Amino acid sequence: MEGRTLLGILGLGYLGYLILFFSVNPIHGCMGYDQKVQMSLYYEALCPFCANFIVKHLAKLFQNGLISVVDLRMVPWGNAWINPNGSVHGADECLLNTMEACTIAVYPDMSQHFSFIHCVERLTLENRHSEWANCFQITGLDTVPIDCYNNGDGKVIEERYGKETAMLNPPHRYVPWVIVNNHPLQEDYQNFVAYICKAYRGSPKPKACRSLSTEIELTEKADSIPEVCYIGE
Numbered sequence: 001m002e003g004r005t006l007l008g009i010l011g012l013g014y015l016g017y018l019i020l021f022f023s024v025n026p027i028h029g030c031m032g033y034d035q036k037v038q039m040s041l042y043y044e045a046l047c048p049f050c051a052n053f054i055v056k057h058l059a060k061l062f063q064n065g066l067i068s069v070v071d072l073r074m075v076p077w078g079n080a081w082i083n084p085n086g087s088v089h090g091a092d093e094c095l096l097n098t099m100e101a102c103t104i105a106v107y108p109d110m111s112q113h114f115s116f117i118h119c120v121e122r123l124t125l126e127n128r129h130s131e132w133a134n135c136f137q138i139t140g141l142d143t144v145p146i147d148c149y150n151n152g153d154g155k156v157i158e159e160r161y162g163k164e165t166a167m168l169n170p171p172h173r174y175v176p177w178v179i180v181n182n183h184p185l186q187e188d189y190q191n192f193v194a195y196i197c198k199a200y201r202g203s204p205k206p207k208a209c210r211s212l213s214t215e216i217e218l219t220e221k222a223d224s225i226p227e228v229c230y231i232g233e
Contacts, residue, residue, distance in 0.1 A: 035069070035200075035201060035202045036069055036070060036071040037069060037070050037071070037180060037181055037196045037199045037200050038070075038071050038073075038179075038180070038181050038182070039070050039071065039072050039073070039178070039179065039180050039181075039192070039196065040072075040073040040075060040178070040179045041053075041054075041058065041072070041073070041074055041075065041176060041177075041178055042075045042077065042078060042165055042168070042172055042175060042176070042177040042178075042179075043074070043075070043076060043078050043175045043176045043177070044076065044077065044078025044079055044080060044093060044097060044175050044229070045076065045078075045092075045093050045095075045096030045097045045100065045120070045121075045124065045129070046090070046092060046093045046096065046124060046129065047078060047079075047175055047176075047229035048124070048125065048229075049175070049176060049227045049228055049229055050078070050121070050175055050176045050229065051121040051122070051124040051125045052125060052227070053176045053189065053190065053227075054117065054118060054121045054176075055118060055121050055122050055125060057190055057192070058192075059118055060193065061193075062111065062114070064206075064207070064208040065206060065207065065208060066193065066196060066197075066206050066208045066209070067110070067111075068206065069196070069200050069202060069206055070196060072110055072114075074100070074104060074113070074114070074117060075161050075164060075165060076096075076097045076098075076100040076101050076104075076117075076158075076161065077097060077101075077158060077161040077162050077164075077165045078097070078165070078175040078177075078229070079174070079175055079229060079230070079231045079232070080093065080094065080097060080158075080162065082162070092129070094158075095149075096120060096124075096129065096132060097158060098149050098154040098155065098157070098158050099120070099132065099145055099146070099149055099154070100113075100116070100117050100120060101154055101157040101158050101161060102145035102146075102148035102149050102153070102154040102157065103116045103117070103141070103145040104117075104157075105145075105148065105153075105157055106144045106145050106148060107141060107145075112139070112141060115139045115141075116135050116136070116139050116141055116145075119132075119134075119135035119138050119139055120132045120135050123135070133146075168184075170184065172184075172231075173186075173230065173231065174226070174228035174229055174230045174231065175228065175229050176189055176228065177189070178192055180192060180195040180196060180199055181199045183195070183199075187226045187228070190227075193208065193209075193212065194212060196209075197209035197212055
């Protein structure tokens, strides 16, 4: 399969691959890096609001073509924390966070790793997250990320994501935590498309933006309950 073949051609072990993954700047094709809108999603497995956002909202970037102007980063750590014995809180949550992190590392192509994450999060919404391994067959990806998890490389990646999440400024208070061009959207995260369109400086405007008002209106009401998973819940 593609992931295994690529690693074989490079002649790299997993740790060598991780060094390259975290140290080399991504290539964005003919569109300049500075023109793309930077979007990061800090989330965690088994948070129903994260799963709902990924499956029913974030997936629209790929459906309407807006992904062509967005540099999207998925950061699966969220509200996790490390116990005194070195383990990460929540066995199932830790497993899925690490499997998604390994898939991002092994398959850096956004369309590939997002398809796997989308599959796992869809199963979460259906209360079938224990069937996550089926997502490799469903998406046509090889099972190399399982090796990444079993040999401990996944833990290294997750620790990096944990440190990155801890350094957010302002600190995240819940997940999903969406940042567009260094601007945290907070409770207005579901309005992310409007923020992307307003932030994009390229020309012409993507089709998905032309029919959308760039006037961003906060949808939160004083008596509304934010659809988020808070730290410590």
